[in-house]
Amino acid sequence: MTVQEIRAFNRFYTNLIGALDYSRRLHAPYTLTESRVLYELAHSPRTDAADLRTELCLDSGYLSRMLAKFEKDGLIKRAPSEKDTRRQRITLTVRGRETAGLLDERSRETIGSLLSTVPPSDRPRLAKAMHEVREILSDGRRPPRGEDVVLREPGPGDLGWIVQRNAALYTAEYGWNTDYEGLVARIVADFAEDHDPHLERVWIAELDGRPVGCVMCVRDDAPGAARLRLLLVEPEARGLGVGDRLVRACVEFARGVGYRELVLWTNDVLSSARRIYQRHGFVLLAEKPHRSFGVDLVGQDWRLDLHGPQE
Structure with missing residues (x-):
């Protein structure tokens, strides 16, 4: 050259x-x-x-x-x-x-x-070439940073990735069985088959051309309420603020389209996710022990008032 x-x-x-x-x-x-x-x-x-x-x-x-x-x-x-x-x-x-x-x-x-x-068949080659230029000129020494992560809408295959990575990560980190994979598959399938794009959305966090996180915002059964679901961040992307950005995107979207509240259900073992929810103003409403996914857990219901003080 x-x-x-x-x-x-x-x-x-x-x-x-x-x-x-x-x-x-x-x-x-x-x-x-x-x-x-x-x-x-x-x-x-x-x-x-x-x-x-x-x-x-x-x-x-x-x-x-x-x-x-x-x-x-x-x-x-x-x-x-x-x-x-x-x-x-x-x-x-x-x-x-x-x-x-x-x-x-x-x-x-x-x-x-x-x-x-750009023809779809050429896009992977373009992404790979851009990644290689960055890697070569930085000599591979710079670790990934938060600004390297982009949030985007899901593309072909991304909804399947959400199911696969939820199942694999929660099995590896918490020992959950295939019941959890079945639950995630139903949530994703319901979204894929019937959702209002003006009121419901999925975000994929991407780092160097590969997905490293996700979150969903869907309508809840209660009038005026949205539900945050399936927040996930890959181990390699943790510490970059990815979870915080995904939750913020969900909160801002729900507030922007007119929902009155944003609710979510999680388990007490997911301490990192709970800390993110607390930073964004979610309040714990109730706790209940249950046995699901092959283990004993404590389920938690959280709520954010979208008409309350903003961050």
């Missing part, structure tokens, strides 16, 4: 990204860099200004002016870091999350339009 070949690829790719960004900016008041900062704030646990500056290689003065603009627009709140008062902690407001979500949605739509021109 020659320097000229790399430069030719850079020209091609930057021209492509420039065209995509131009079409997106027609509908948003933020530049590509500003959108990238909002994305980072929405998806990365690192919320200090210094971390943002380092992560995105931004000039400190430029970043400071950008954050001042965001604060004026009501997108962020700034406060001294709890760990180091010399550092500035930055969090998105509700409006900031909505804006970041809108920009992210438009970006997905634009990339989706680009991918629609």
